[in-house]
Amino acid sequence: MANEKLTEQACSVARSASLIGDPWSLLIIREALAGNRRFSDFVEFTGAQPSVVSDRLKRLVAAGVLRSSQYQDHPPRNEYRLTPMGRALQPVLIALSNWGDEFLDNGHGAPLVYIHEGCGQPAHPQMTCTHCGDSVDAHSLRVIPGPGADPDNVARRVSHATRSAD
């Protein structure tokens, strides 16, 4: 998990993956988005070992994805709620869910359906271009360096692309 080789990359995928790119963290976030807050519920509904849940909760709190607060004194018990940073992971979960629905449903159809409260209909959420509103995919997008790009990395990739084109 959180790994210098990842967090040092000027890449938002690498940085995100270093924090939440493991199955049990993603399932804990799934449960937190579903409204669960307690250790015992995370264990019950993720199917992870208690020691794994404990480890991931600590990491997610340290990363700022969850915040912990004590809800009982004797014995002390904490609950874990998503921060705004944590709730902002909903699109990651939707994207994983869509992909699983399409390719890993064993022919049984989607295990769950997202309903959009705004219009009351099944949302079937998709990635769209904020500028024109069309759906986007691997074929319709290209990337260019942004303000946070690492110039060395950009140069290395340009050099590589030039060599590959020879």
Place this chain on the structure above:
Amino acid sequence: MANEKLTEQACSVARSASLIGDPWSLLIIREALAGNRRFSDFVEFTGAQPSVVSDRLKRLVAAGVLRSSQYQDHPPRNEYRLTPMGRALQPVLIALSNWGDEFLDNGHGAPLVYIHEGCGQPAHPQMTCTHCGDSVDAHSLRVIPGPGADPDNVARRVSHATRSAD
């Protein structure tokens, strides 16, 4: 990684995470989406150890995300291209990228910007409701069981919600 406890869950997040929910797999997919195909390029641009790249390539081929073909006989060398299933992971990478841009950019801005070829503008891709077109987030979505839901799991969650509401 691929783990019975995950793949047995009637949950598309768990199933997806069991296949691609680790940082190095995600970075290999990132590189494949960027057009890289060769082992040496995956090693160079992901920063992973060769043994890790080798392991993840095998898993991704077995999962159907990449397909391997020999491009050189002496010595034998394979290249790895995304299948349609693999290219369909673009939204997962976008969602991770957006989240990293927002919360993990160290104040430097996005390392890269997606351009939508359709309209030629920065796409700033977002999740929207297919029915009404509005953007969706953790606050505007709820879930209901779909055709592939596990009835026992649904019953367990309903029972839990009832207990929690007491």
